[in-house]
Amino acid sequence: MASEYITIQSKDSGHFRAYLALPPRGIGPGLVLCHEIFGANATMRELAHIYAEEGYVVAVPDLYWREEPGLEFDYTSSDWQHAYRLGEAFDFDLGVEDVGATLDALRERPEVRTETTASMAGRRERPDTPVSAPREPGRGLFGGAGGVFWRGRRSAKESGGAGLGSREGPHDAGLTGPSEREAPGGLSVVGFSLGGRLAYLAACRLEGVSCGVSYYGTGIEDHLDEANHLSGRLVVHLPENDKFVPETGREAIASHFAESRNVEVYRYPRAERGFARRGTDSYNRPAATIAYQRTLGALKREMGPYFDLSRLWDTHLMHTMADKNVDAIMKGLVEAPYLNHVPTRTGGAGKEKVAAFYRDHFIGQMPPDTRLLPLSRTVGATQLVEEALLSFTHSNVIDWLLPGVAPTHRYIEIPLVCVATFRGEKIHRLQTYWDQASVLVQIGRMTADAQPVAGIECARKIVNEDLPSNELIERTPT
Template identity: 45%
Template sequence: MSMSIEIQAADGSGSFGGYLAIPASGSGPGIVLLQEIFGINATIREIADYYAEEGYVVLAPDLFWRQEVGVELDYTPEDWQRAFGFYQGFDQDRGIEDIAAAIAALRSRPECSGQVGALGFCLGARMAYLTACRCDVDVAVGYYGMGIEHHLDEAENIRGRLVLHFAENDEYCPAAARQDIQASLEGRDHVELYLYPGVDHAFARPGSEHYHKPSALMAHQRSVAAFRKAVGPRYDLSALWDKHCEYEFSTRNVDDTMATMVAEPYVNHIPTLTGGVGYRDLYRFYRHHFVDSNPADTRLIPISRTIGETQIVDELLFCFTHDREVDWLLPGIAPTGKYVEIPLVAIVKFRGDKLYHEHIYWDQASVLVQIGVIDPAGLPVAGHATAAKLLDETLPSNELMAKWAESAER
């Protein structure tokens, strides 16, 4: 749910607008989202909605209201010129006062649990840093901020967690500026500084000519982890994943399985390129090619589980008898009746308390060896031995390496 609200300025000069996004749960910790130089445009609203899906009550205040109410620019050359004009006319100190008013307004809302952080991009990243220095926030996160190096004398005032993301090729925050920031902030408790090699300003904005998805994903994970640690919300990801697997492999209920996921999830089985992107295709995949297609004796044997702030990594054995065509794993291969055990790794990403995606990995060559489709003789592949050695690390190593014996006396 989203809406526009009015925020009273602390200096009595009037009120200004803000875009408010509320999570599906109806409540959560707060984030004040601080704009780029383009105002509260579609990009900022999408980021607000994105973090609301992560479980936050997000308020994006109109920081340019003292120059012009409701600035909402695109990324055309003409709008770039207008944006720089607003940037040059921006009163930073008044802006911080307005951010403090937005924080107070957010804390006063019934949807907000009380704890509040700040998140900013470009100009907003500098303002997020200054918010950490001058305002009462529990955490502040900034992406490719410019001008932070001119305010490092205020760093002593930071009381909460601070996370700053920098782009290596960013002309607005060049290497010399980053070195000053690093020299001042690195080593401080609760401060995290990240540099993303080979990327430029706005690397996290979809549609930007500098958008770099791997860096954007990594930065987002680090940002949400910082918010989780500082203000919550905290979810039992392990229990959520176990329930999802129960619906997939035990009760085999597609609707219940999909109910554990976000509105538009995806699943990617890396070795076979099977799965689905978006609710419609994933539902189709689960219904006709996965949930009811797995052999009756399918078992998942857990080996290890790593639980982060936003995702789970599961290491397990996937065991079954190949008594039917298993579309997602062995598409087009008729049942062989062979029993198979394969080491499998699942990286499961969450948004809030819902699964967002699954990346599933296994050694397809091991599967093909075990069902007799591949003869391993002379090839650097193994069959059931891969599962056996996962359970018993003392089993022989390096038997596929012909030169292993030669190094014994070296």
């Protein structure tokens, strides 16, 4: 990931540095990250690279330059006390000016797209419209005309319909062409704690801010009247346990924006200030994950970039199930991917372990008669959820599904749910869920009569709603 330090001229003729991280494509909307009281430290630089992977040109300004250029702190007790004193003395009016100067610097860079969604609304595709790109004649997702099943290279005519890789009409994207639609661009500000208040104030005071995102910003409740000047979107993340923002303040913020159409306020039960700060005691993964998804959702709605996650997922399935090409699979993943099959805890973390898993325990272990029937697909800003029906004969060892179990040569059908989280154009996390009890019943390792479980009936009812319900409830308790 390309990065450098740049020098920015302040409104009062001073100069300060900002850390700049560029996206993989080298061009994208602009984003200013405003640091906490700990300065533009390694945590903020790492976060800049994460947002850059999402497709943004990211700048992290040194907002302490007026006190001492280059100040940054760790999270030790002594550093915390020093950082707290600086935060207490911070001049937020000058800070907003420095954020504005950083936005101006981004606006002048050739890598930054600044045309807003509003100015492009009349001439671009909707964000939820697939990419239009040419398809190789006669070729669908797995080599046919768009096969509903994965089964070698079965075609749509053979399987009886359109499916995983096919789209009808003018939005037939196929697997060639760019994965990014025409993206508008813009400039936004995301900030944390001290930077969270700056992000809020910048969205209210500065022109041309597409979206402001505040993570546990202090003192916002004292500036609610400034929201009358908002021209873009605002997102506010409020942890439940925040000793610097009292409950009365959080309630005031939530109540003030309750009817606003361009402001989103989210509350996070049991989360503390700093819940999005990785590597510290305050980090709360569930809260941080959903807050990040909400942040990306707002940023993408206002300024892009828009990636065709459905097409990217189809490509991943093709390389995994049809081509069985580990190198091609890994090219579609981030540098530090996470793979987890939830019922069996098989997979891996990190590129080497994930590649080894695909090579040694997945590719080549799917039985010859394997079929994958897609049932539904839900696509969000950063995630894709696929519901599918997997069927096969257990004719060989399948490490990821039945580790340590010899082939039983029984036919099995399993409803699957795959959750793929993307970072930009690449898969970051992939988790797959299924009912392992149903699998064990089908291979004879568990007796359905003695347990509140079912076998192949679970899969059959997924595709046939007319099958009876509540049969387990109607059993006589034992």
